[in-house]
Amino acid sequence: MSTTPVLALTMGDPVSIGPEITATTLAEFAGTPEHHGIAVGDRVALQKAIEALGLDVEVRTVESWDVPSAGKGVIDVFDTGVLGDDMPEWGTVDGRAGRAAITAIEVATRAAMEQQVAGIVTGPINKEAIWAAGSKHLGHTEMLGELTGVTQQDTMFVVRNDAHGGHHLRIFFATRHTSLRKALDAITVETQIDSIERAHRALQVFGVEQPRLATAAINPHGGENGAFGDEEIEILRPAVASVNDTGLGIAGPIPADSVFHHGLIGRYDGVLSQYHDQGHIAAKTYDFDGTISVTVGLPILRTSVDHGTAFDIAGTGTADHGTMRSAYLAAVDYAPFVDGIRAEYLPR
Structure with missing residues (x-):
């Protein structure tokens, strides 16, 4: 693979805002010599998105990842060809669109696993659509x-x-998609130690040599020394003390x-956020469009937008591409650490 990071951008659901935010992002960075983004999905969806946006760009279909950028004004697409010319209506839940989204993810992930691309940047998918396509x-x-x-x-x-x-x-998140009541029950000294150690190691893998990690209180x-709850006394402090005995230096x-x-x-x-909304609210209140998600634990680099398909505005050319832009630039930033990511997380 070229020393210039090549990144695969999956467009997500082809009738969502995914193709639009992908097209806008790639149009902005087309011809940038330091990195090369390639859209992955159906060319027809990308072309329709460009028309909706009124972008003055050409679309070039590529069949190899190791291809130099064509320069300013040209967007590259690895056409998965699922839809052909039969694209469903914008903003609709459709099994064909779900199959197209799944195929793009499979193609991009395979390219990353085979080290043909430095990483993948994923657009939004619709769960009902992928379920309609047979995904479990x-x-x-x-x-x-x-x-x-x-x-x-x-x-x-x-x-x-x-x-x-x-x-x-x-x-990072000690718990994620579960109710707050269940999340609190799931936080024990043992699970907190595990969450701290994984977060600390992830910071190292993603380029922070001497991580300064803090844990959020619940x-x-x-807790005001037990006046407002005792989780800090009985769970969080003992967990931090335990890992600090090993020299991690967690606050x-x-x-x-x-x-x-x-x-x-x-x-x-x-x-380390203790539950889903604790960290989400903090990040998204500060910078809703700039907050991006990185999946830690995969043997590939994967960054993602942190919003949904926005079917209500799909095809109108009004979607804000800020999060996709941020996710793409984050993938560029983390591309130098791909070898370490692979070495750390590739199943043995």
Whole structure:
């Protein structure tokens, strides 16, 4: 593979805003010598998106990943050809669109596993559409796990603060898609230690040699020594103490109303959020369009938009491509660490 990072951008559901935000992102960076993005999906969807956007670009179909960029004004697409010329209506749940989205993910992931591309950037998919196409997966994460042979994955949000020299705050999650009540039950000393160790190691794999990781508290004011809850006393502090006995130097638990701010201004490289909304609200309130998701635990580099298909505006040419742009640039930033990612997470 060329020393210039080649990145595969899956368009997601072809009747969502995915093709539009992919086209806008690739049009902006077309001809950039430091990196080369290639859309993956149905050419017909990309072409229709370009028409909806009114972009003055050409589309070039490529059959190899090792192809130089054609320069400004040309967008490359690896055409999966699922839909042919029969594209469903914009903004509709359709099994054909689901199959097209699945195929793009499979093609891009295979290219990454075979080291033909440096990483993949994924657009939004619709769960009903992929289920209508026969998929049994809940979404991207489970699908990528099966395709790469891994069973344990973590989400790492990346939030960039340009006001502090472009500092990157990474947010990890001790629990994810579960109710708050169940999430609290799932946090034990053992699971907290495991979450801390995985987050610390992920920071190293993604280029932070000496990570400064903090854990967020669960209760208001960190529990006020038990007045507002005892999870900090009985679970979080013992877990932090245990890992610090091994020399990791983890901070916390720190009240959630301040720890993310401290991270954003550069005091920490990463923060372990204890439950889904704790970290999501902090990141998205600060920068909704710039917050992107990196899947940790895969033997490939995968960044992603962190929003849905927006069927209500699909095909109107009004979709904001900010998150796709950020996800693409994050993949460019992390491309130098692909060998380490593969070595760390490739199933043995």
